[in-house]
Structure formats: C-alpha cells, structure tokens
C-alpha cells in the first residue's frame with residue numbers, strides 16, 4: 298500500500314512539459330466560490346516568550362506587517378501564543394515584560410513569568426490581536442488576572458486563548474490531574490471559558506480549541522460539547538504543520554494537489570464552526586513542526602503559502618496566523634534581525650491577491666500541480682492567480698502555459714512571483730522576487746520598482762507561461 302502511494306506520488310510529480318491548460322473565467326462568482334473573504338486573511342503568530350523581542354529588538358517586524366497594510370488597508374491580525382504560553386505565569390509585580398533564563402539563546406525557556414508591561418506592549422499593536430494564556434498549569438486565577446488586564450488595555454483585542462495545543466498535554470501536567478484525553482480537555486475548555494468570560498462579563502471573547510489535531514480533540518467534537526458556553530466563543534482555532542521533523546519533502550509541501558489532500562480534514566472543522574455560527578481560523582501554522590526544517594526557509598515554501606492560503610480561504614477559513622518562533626533559531630520565520638526568509642514573499646503575494654476582494658473560486662479540480670483561481674470583487678473577476686507547483690531544483694526548468702478565456706478587457710497586467718529554484722534561500726544565495734521587487738534584509742523595506750508584465754487580450758483570451766516553481770497574479 299505504502300509503495301503504491303509512493304509510486305503514484307512520483308508519477309504525479311514528474312515535471313510536465315505539457316500542452317496549455319485552458320481556464321474559462323466565470324463572469325460572476327461560481328457556486329464553488331468561497332464565502333465572503335476577510336479583509337486580512339494573512340496574519341502572524343508570535344511565540345509568547347519572544348513577543349517582546351520581536352517588538353523591541355527586531356527592526357523588520359513592524360515594517361513586514363505594514364507592507365501587508367499597504368496592500369489591504371488594514372494591519373494584519375497578530376496572535377501572541379504558542380508552547381511557551383503554557384509555561385508562562387503572570388506576575389503583577391514584575392516590572393519586566395518577560396523574565397526567563399536559558400542556557401543557550403537558541404532555546405525556548407521551560408518556565409517564564411510576564412508582567413503588566415507585556416500586556417502594555419501588546420496594546421501598542423495597531424491591528425486585531427489574539428493573546429494566549431496558560432491552562433496547562435491549572436492556575437485559573439492567574440490566567441483570569443492576565444485576561445482582565447488584557448481585556449482592559451488592548452483595545453483591538455479579538456480573542457483570548459486558554460491553553461495551547463492541549464492535545465499534547467501530558468497526564469503529569471497539573472491540569473490533567475493524572476490522566477488526559479479529548480473528553481477531559483473539552484470539559485476543561487468549557488469550564489475555563491465560562492469562568493473567564495463571566496469574570497470579564499463579556500461574551501464572544503474566547504478563541505476555542507487551539508488544537509493541533511482533527512480527530513479526538515477536534516473542533517467538531519468541541520463545538521458539540523460547548524452547550525451554553527458557546528456564547529463565550531469568538532472563534533474556533535486549529536493548528537496545522539503539514540510536515541514533521543525528520544520527514545521533509547519540499548516537492549510535496551508545495552504541490553497543488555498535495556496541499557488539497559493536506560487541508561482536506563479541516564473542511565469538516567470549518568463546517569462544524571459554521572454550524573454553530575462561529576468563525577474558524579488557523580491560529581498557528583507553518584511548514585514543519587519544531588521551528589521548521591531545511592525545507593522551511595525556501596522559495597518553495599513561499600509557493601506553499603500562496604496555495605495553502607488560497608485553499609484555506611476557499612473553505613471559509615477567516616484567517617491564518619503563520620508562526621514566528623525563537624529569534625535567531627527559526628527556519629520558517631519570515632524575517633529575522635539580519636535577513637529575510639523567502640517564505641515572506643509568498644505571504645506578501647497572496648495578501649496582494651486577496652486584498653480588498655470578496656471571493657475566491659478555483660478554476661481547476663486540484664488533480665495536478667497546476668492551480669488556477671479567480672478572485673472576485675462586487676461579483677466581477679478582478680484577478681486570476683496561477684500556480685505552477687512543479688518542483689524545480691536543477692537541470693532544464695519545465696514550463697506550462699495557461700490560457701484564460703472569457704475575459705472582457707483588452708489587455709491585462711501581471712505580477713510574477715519567482716525564484717532561482719524551489720530550494721533557494723534569501724539568507725544563502727538568492728532572494729525571491731515579486732514583479733522584480735525584493736525585501737531588504739534587516740529592514741523588510743520593499744526595494745526597486747515593480748516591473749509588471751502586460752499582455753493583450755485577443756477574442757477574450759490571453760496566454761501566460763509559468764516556469765516550474767512559479768506563480769503569477771493577473772490583474773484583469
């Protein structure tokens with residue numbers, strides 16, 4: 298069985314030098330369009346202990362986020378949380394934002410405290426904010442104290458998380474009281490939601506679930522167990538890392554059809570949230586677990602982000618928060634103190650694709666490496682997103698032509714997202730480019746002038762060629 302799957306994988310992944318694919322662009326959103334898109338579907342998640350460092354010590358942070366605002370008109374949503382939120386205790390008397398010690402600066406602390414300054418710093422972020430507090434240590438009063446301050450001070454507070462990835466809690470954790478399971482987690486989540494919301498005297502405040510699991514700890518199971526506590530819930534929150542440490546495969550990460558299979562389990566989760574009238578988010582995600590691996594800083598991971606966000610918003614996900622971990626020790630991070638990560642280019646590109654739009658619709662059936670989407674505003678197509686996810690590393694670079702039909706304008710322009718090869722990294726040999734432009738190491742400033750392509754539409758039809766490992770955004 299395993300052999301067959303592998304064999305099919307290799308066959309479907311062989312670069313095609315195939316004939317043109319033709320996509321008719323529906324003049325209004327087709328029945329398989331997404332629900333209404335959120336205005337800021339691409340956000341970031343900042344690991345709890347290192348959030349003050351991102352704000353105070355990393356020049357690129359605010360510029361990288363503001364580049365998205367330049368496209369959408371709004372600051373992207375931020376979530377503060379992660380594994381270290383469940384190692385953190387609030388200390389009202391501490392004058393430091395965060396206090397911890399590590400023997401190696403590349404490590405995340407096993408225990409930490411944070412003071413009111415941490416919340417003050419969070420309150421300075423001008424966009425929507427989700428903040429994650431501790432449940433694992435079973436100190437409800439401590440989490441309520443922090444939640445009260447956050448609710449008071451953070452005017453853009455969207456939601457509060459109670460615990461991070463409880464599917465990984467151990468039976469020895471204080472909250473578990475000797476044993477832990479999906480059923481125990483649901484009872485605990487509901488109790489804590491009610492306690493926090495009633496203390497704050499507010500509803501629609503909890504980001505519920507926060508689980509890296511779609512089976513026992515699923516959103517579907519939790520939504521069913523909410524009962525009256527559902528009024529406390531603002532949204533349901535899944536986590537997703539498509540690849541696990543030690544099993545990296547960049548060709549699979551970026552493949553259009555492989556992404557479709559990877560995100561498929563989240564459709565039932567999105568539907569379960571919708572059935573109880575709640576929003577659904579991917580509250581923490583990135584390419585691979587544990588800070589990422591060799592595939593994570595690459596241009597191929599940028600292409601993954603483009604298609605992954607497109608497919609996730611298609612199923613009705615409101616926003617995805619891409620995790621940024623330990624500063625200086627984070628393969629999948631979009632930026633650091635000294636260098637940009639190529640994945641940022643993908644995040645920028647899909648933010649541009651979805652900016653100020655209403656709906657996205659697929660133009661293909663996800664059976665190949667070639668993806669095409671139409672993006673609508675006011676019921677008219679405004680952009681087409683094309684993806685050639687054939688993996689290119691060396692040798693002759695394959696290409697594929699995409700013919701769009703049903704167009705009404707006489708000419709179109711396009712921005713190309715490209716890189717030297719799927720494996721290229723800005724911190725090594727080669728940065729990616731968006732319409733020829735780059736982001737400067739250390740500042741995240743957009744460099745250069747856009748070199749948009751222009752093509753004439755003949756008889757409602759236009760053809761573009763995409764090299765293996767490229768994406769194109771066509772403005773109609």
Ligand SMILES: *[C@@H]1O[C@H](CO)[C@@H](O)[C@H](O)[C@H]1NC(C)=O
Pocket residue numbers: 349350351353354
């Ligand atoms: C910022 O960096 C300096 C120097 O490395 C360090 O001493 C300080 O603790 C850092 N501050 C934060 C908030 O991370």
Ligand SMILES: *[C@@H]1O[C@H](CO)[C@@H](O)[C@H](O)[C@H]1NC(C)=O
Pocket residue numbers: 438441442495496497
């Ligand atoms: C909320 O929690 C605080 C701190 O634990 C406590 O002092 C206060 O009485 C609680 N208020 C309500 C309304 O439950």
Ligand SMILES: *[C@@H]1O[C@H](CO)[C@@H](O)[C@H](O)[C@H]1NC(C)=O
Pocket residue numbers: 661662663664665
């Ligand atoms: C999906 O699209 C491919 C090629 O674009 C086509 O060959 C195939 O028949 C389609 N499959 C289905 C189930 O429609």
